[in-house]
Amino acid sequence: MLLELKNVSYTYNKDTSFAVNALENINLQISEGEFVGVIGHTGSGKSTLIQHFNGLMKPTDGQVLYMGEDIWQEKYDLQALRSGVGLVFQYPENQLFETDVLTDVMFGPKNQKLSPEECRERAVNALRRVGLKDKYFTASPFDLSGGQKRRVAIAGVLAMNPKVLILDEPTAGLDPHGRDEILGQIRKLRDEMGITIILVSHSMEDVAEYADRLIVVNDGKIAFDDTPKAVFAHYKELEAMGLAAPQITYLMHELKERGLDVDINAVTVSEAKKSIEKALAGRKKH
Amino acid sequence: MLREITIGQYYPADSILHKLDPRVKFLGTIVYIVSLFLVKGFAGYALATVWLAALIILSKVPFKFMVKGMRTIFFVLIITMLFNLFLTPGETIWSFWILKVSKEGIIQAVRMGIRLTYLVIGSSLMTLTTTPNQLTDAMESLFSPLKVVHAPVHEISMMMSIALRFIPILMEETDKIMKAQIARGADFESGNFINRIRNMVPLLVPLFISAFRRANDLALAMEARCYHGGEGRTQMKPLHYAGRDYVAFVLLAAFLAACIVLHIFGGGWI
Amino acid sequence: MGIIKAIKLGFDYIKYGEDDKDNEKVRAIDGIDIDVEKGSVIAILGHNGSGKSTLAKHINALLLPSEGTMWVDGMDTKGEEDIWKIRQKAGMVFQNPDNQIVASVVEEDVGFGPENIGVPTKEIWERVDQALERVGMTKHRKKSPNRLSGGQKQRVAIAGVVAMRPDCIVLDESTAMLDPNGRKDVLDTVLDLNRKEGVTVIMITHYMEEVTRADFVYVMDSGKIVMQGTPREIFSQVEKLKSFHLDVPQITELAYELKKDGVDLPDGILTRDELVSALCGERTEE
Numbered sequence: 001m002l003l004e005l006k007n008v009s010y011t012y013n014k015d016t017s018f019a020v021n022a023l024e025n026i027n028l029q030i031s032e033g034e035f036v037g038v039i040g041h042t043g044s045g046k047s048t049l050i051q052h053f054n055g056l057m058k059p060t061d062g063q064v065l066y067m068g069e070d071i072w073q074e075k076y077d078l079q080a081l082r083s084g085v086g087l088v089f090q091y092p093e094n095q096l097f098e099t100d101v102l103t104d105v106m107f108g109p110k111n112q113k114l115s116p117e118e119c120r121e122r123a124v125n126a127l128r129r130v131g132l133k134d135k136y137f138t139a140s141p142f143d144l145s146g147g148q149k150r151r152v153a154i155a156g157v158l159a160m161n162p163k164v165l166i167l168d169e170p171t172a173g174l175d176p177h178g179r180d181e182i183l184g185q186i187r188k189l190r191d192e193m194g195i196t197i198i199l200v201s202h203s204m205e206d207v208a209e210y211a212d213r214l215i216v217v218n219d220g221k222i223a224f225d226d227t228p229k230a231v232f233a234h235y236k237e238l239e240a241m242g243l244a245a246p247q248i249t250y251l252m253h254e255l256k257e258r259g260l261d262v263d264i265n266a267v268t269v270s271e272a273k274k275s276i277e278k279a280l281a282g283r284k285k286h
Numbered sequence: 287m288l289r290e291i292t293i294g295q296y297y298p299a300d301s302i303l304h305k306l307d308p309r310v311k312f313l314g315t316i317v318y319i320v321s322l323f324l325v326k327g328f329a330g331y332a333l334a335t336v337w338l339a340a341l342i343i344l345s346k347v348p349f350k351f352m353v354k355g356m357r358t359i360f361f362v363l364i365i366t367m368l369f370n371l372f373l374t375p376g377e378t379i380w381s382f383w384i385l386k387v388s389k390e391g392i393i394q395a396v397r398m399g400i401r402l403t404y405l406v407i408g409s410s411l412m413t414l415t416t417t418p419n420q421l422t423d424a425m426e427s428l429f430s431p432l433k434v435v436h437a438p439v440h441e442i443s444m445m446m447s448i449a450l451r452f453i454p455i456l457m458e459e460t461d462k463i464m465k466a467q468i469a470r471g472a473d474f475e476s477g478n479f480i481n482r483i484r485n486m487v488p489l490l491v492p493l494f495i496s497a498f499r500r501a502n503d504l505a506l507a508m509e510a511r512c513y514h515g516g517e518g519r520t521q522m523k524p525l526h527y528a529g530r531d532y533v534a535f536v537l538l539a540a541f542l543a544a545c546i547v548l549h550i551f552g553g554g555w556i
Numbered sequence: 557m558g559i560i561k562a563i564k565l566g567f568d569y570i571k572y573g574e575d576d577k578d579n580e581k582v583r584a585i586d587g588i589d590i591d592v593e594k595g596s597v598i599a600i601l602g603h604n605g606s607g608k609s610t611l612a613k614h615i616n617a618l619l620l621p622s623e624g625t626m627w628v629d630g631m632d633t634k635g636e637e638d639i640w641k642i643r644q645k646a647g648m649v650f651q652n653p654d655n656q657i658v659a660s661v662v663e664e665d666v667g668f669g670p671e672n673i674g675v676p677t678k679e680i681w682e683r684v685d686q687a688l689e690r691v692g693m694t695k696h697r698k699k700s701p702n703r704l705s706g707g708q709k710q711r712v713a714i715a716g717v718v719a720m721r722p723d724c725i726v727l728d729e730s731t732a733m734l735d736p737n738g739r740k741d742v743l744d745t746v747l748d749l750n751r752k753e754g755v756t757v758i759m760i761t762h763y764m765e766e767v768t769r770a771d772f773v774y775v776m777d778s779g780k781i782v783m784q785g786t787p788r789e790i791f792s793q794v795e796k797l798k799s800f801h802l803d804v805p806q807i808t809e810l811a812y813e814l815k816k817d818g819v820d821l822p823d824g825i826l827t828r829d830e831l832v833s834a835l836c837g838e839r840t841e842e
Contacts, residue, residue: 042705042735056465079471087469094459095466097491107488111471142495146604156470173651173732175603175762176803202735205806242737247806251828258836269806273813276835280819296660298698418660451660454702503655510616510648511658511716512640512672522667522680 001068002196003030003053003085003164008062010048010220022048024220026062030198032163035190037211037228038200041242045220046200050166053198054085083112086162090169092153096141101127101152104141108160119159126159127152129193130185147178154182158189165189166198171206183210204246208232208267216243229265248272255279295454296417301346303415307531308424314538315412321545322401322408330548331400337541338404338411347414352407363402371395418450420523427525440516448504456497463492559629559724559756560592560615560646566623567610584610586779588624592772594723595754597747599767599787602776603801608760611776612728615758616646629723644673647717651729653709654701662704662712663688663697669720680719687719690753691745707738711745718749724756725749731763743769764791764805768826775800792824807831 010023022045030036040046051057052064055071055078064071071081089095098104102123109119127137130151136144141152154170167186171179187210189195201207207214207228214231216224218241224231232238235245235253245267252264252272261282263275298304303311318337325334342349356363376390413421422443429439464474467488474485565588571580585607592598602608613619614626617633628646631638647669650656659665666687670680688694691711701709710730717725725746731739743766749755759766767773773790775783777800783790790797791804794812798804804812811825811834821834 041737051465054469056468079473082469082471087466089462089466089469092466094496095463095470095488095492097488097495107467107472108470111473160471175801176764177603177801244736247828248810251807251810251831254828254832255835258832260836269810269813272810273817276810276814277817277819280835296700417664419664447660448658451658451701455654500652500655503650503652504658506613506618507648507650507656508658508668510618510643510650511669511720512643513668514640514672518674520671520674520676520680522664522671522677522684524677 001029001065002032004028004063004065004068005052005059006063006065008052008059008064010045010052010057011060014060022220023052023059026220026222028215028222028225030164030196032196033190033194034213035187035197035211036199037207037214038198038217039202039204039207039214039243040217044217044241046217047168048220049217050087050168050198050200053164053166054082054087056087079111083108083160084162085164086157086160086166088154088157088165088167088170090172092156092170093141093146093149095156096149096153099140100138101132101141101144102137104152105155105159108156112160122159122161123155126155129158129189130155131181147174147181150174150178150182151185162195164196164198166200168200169202170199171201171203179206186210204232204244205248208246208248216241218243228267232267233265295413297347297351297414299346299415301344301415302530303341303345303411305530306415306534307525307527308416308420309428309525310527310531310534310538311412311416312421312424312428314534315409317538317542318408319405321542322404324545324549326549330545333541333544333548334404338408341411342407345411345415347411352410352414356403356406359402359406363399366402367395367399370398418447422447422450423521423523423525440519444516452497452500455500456493459496460489460493463489463496557627557630558591559594560590560758561627562588562590562611562614562621562624564589564624565611565614565621565626567614567619568622584779585614585776588779588781590774590781592724592756592758594756595750596771597750597757597769598759599770599773600758600760600776601762601764601767601773601790601802603762606776606800607779608776609728610779612648612726612758612760615724615726616643616648618648640673644669644720645722646724646726647720647722648726648728649710649713649717649730651732653706653713653733656713657701657709657716660700661697662693662699662701665701665712666697666715666719669716673720683719683721684715687715690718690749691715705738706734707741710734710738710742714742714745714749722755724758726758726760728760729762730759731761731766739763739766762802764803764808767791768805775802777801787826788824790824791826 005026005028008023008026009021012020012022026049038046038050048057052059058072066081066084069076071078096104098107105123105126106119109122114122132148132151132155136148141149144152150170157165170182170186174182183206186197186199190197199207199211211228214224214226214228215222216231216238223241224234232245232249235249238245248267248269252262252266255262256264260279262279266272266275322334325331371387371391372385374388374391374394376388378386378388380387426439426443433439472485472488477485565585566583567585568581568583571582588611600608600611610619614621614633615628617639620634626633628642631642633642657665658668663684666684667680670683675683688697691714693708693711693715696704696708701712704712727746731742734742746757747769750757759770761767768787770787773785773787774781775790782800783793783796791808794804794809805826807828808825811821811831815821825831825834
């Protein structure tokens, strides 16, 4: 098992009158090569949850295991953990600080104490992986467009060669084109390099399209943990949590209710299209 | 962790202190700080303690909340006390290596400890019961005679109130950037002094850039909302002294007078 | 003449190079003609960098045109004597909720605009009370903005504009940094203002779901208006929109795909109900 949380709880301001339970008894296993979507409304505890994966937050109760080892045992190398579990925060472009793109991306590898040549090679590879053109490598990160900056910041984490890449809303504030590009590149990281992806998102449509497992966090607990299809079947419960299923889910349910024999579990446009066309063909026959 | 700083934060409550005119509170705080350095002897400190305790009770701000704010200056407090303890010349009562503790040093250290603690609690009482905007209004009003000599009183008070509004935001931002860089393997905790300073660059550069961007955005937003300096501006909450404010002034004057008396005639014990 | 009208609007800015000689004049918007009818809801759509925010900043004279003319309620924005009147008539809500709130208490922030234009104290209070009520933030009036969610902060910003008694509100990507619930809150708030008070709303956005709620849409690309029409007219041109790096709502896309495959559907389907009716026939009373 790559990552595992065992009975993890986290309480802010523990032992004071301001105590707030952010996470309650979370049990979770993530295996290599998964593409996991994490969904939950603001304040549900999902940000707290992902910061437990790379040891930025320490659970007030329970255990966090990386490759079978408790990361909070004595003498555990947290630096090494953070190389293995990369975390890209929301609006990661806010962390850029170097005078040129390449040097900025080299920051992570440098902290891993790699040789300058190796740092450079890692940085160049990472930047190409996120689709940044070579001509921008020497540019100041502050002269780039919003979408480009975002990709440089993701490359900054990718250059550390993580086994797991956690991204907190990597598409926030981007336009549709920028969003599709970044999500497409993230999918490639999983498909081509086998990097395990944990994607926090507000967009049901995006997780339906990209993730093969979906974790719904609500009130500091895991409400659902299943395939997106299976989770969206509970769309009424999702609504009660202040979330919503993808538009397609609602459509398919309404069509079914109106007598068109469609697959109510379709969640993407292409699945819906196939299912509707099949149902329409079936209707003609009768 | 940075979010826990309570100095300079407003604590909403419905108390007489909250209702007082901010000018009274501002002058009162200055008087109290002066008095801390005026009083001596047991009676003097007792008076300062009673005065402070009364205000804390009147403020309806939980004492715990104030103490939490103290934590952040604990370090400064200890350093100051140590300096006084070891560096005050006088009758040596204990020595170790080059460190000498004198009787005067102990007294001075205790005195400074009390003064600093009271000073911080006293002034945080003002900020806890007064919104930053009220406070800057008070300062603008109190310093407005300086406008005659073309001092930018309005501009300075506006700058201060904006700074106060953005302090918590920048604190949170610092926290976020710090975590983001730690996730990239940055180390803010080990190494010698020079290294530590150098390690701060990945934190400070993004923080400055963000602060500039925010300043730029805010300037634009203020302009869009018709801000054009103090000229022709009205106030939503103009300051008027009420009956309670006059009472407060009288009490304040009495307190100051008592402190002066204790300064001249006080003594005793320490 | 409409409340907002622009003729052949152009704006250049100087991009500073390393050297004075490298300074480049960049045309951010070019030959823009718009005419907005009082009381309507307008969406301006375009990818990041298409010039839509530059256009928005012309509407309340934060930027003055290099070419052409912009009129707000008949006043030329270049005429300096009217500048405060223009900014009061056409209020603006920006993208980042934190960077536009000036005061540390909600109600004081709402009063900031009226203070600036010299409204008497008693009337400021009336306006603040009304504005807070209008956006549903009365119960948070004594709070610090830092304790509010993103959507609530934007509603405070809207109240700040409402307190100026504007004829027009410009939302410059005001929902881009919000979660889906916050986005919905903000959108509902401005649409309600439009319905009940007849305030003209101009939304700059790249969320397609917001665009479907508008009466009229302008699509921008490279500083020019490249498409205009009702949402239905705009969204029936799926390929063209995609060529401008834009997207269509999932339902519209699905309808378009089905139609391409020969399913008999009308053009420019925008909502779920429309698609359900088109596929299953109008709902008949049973």
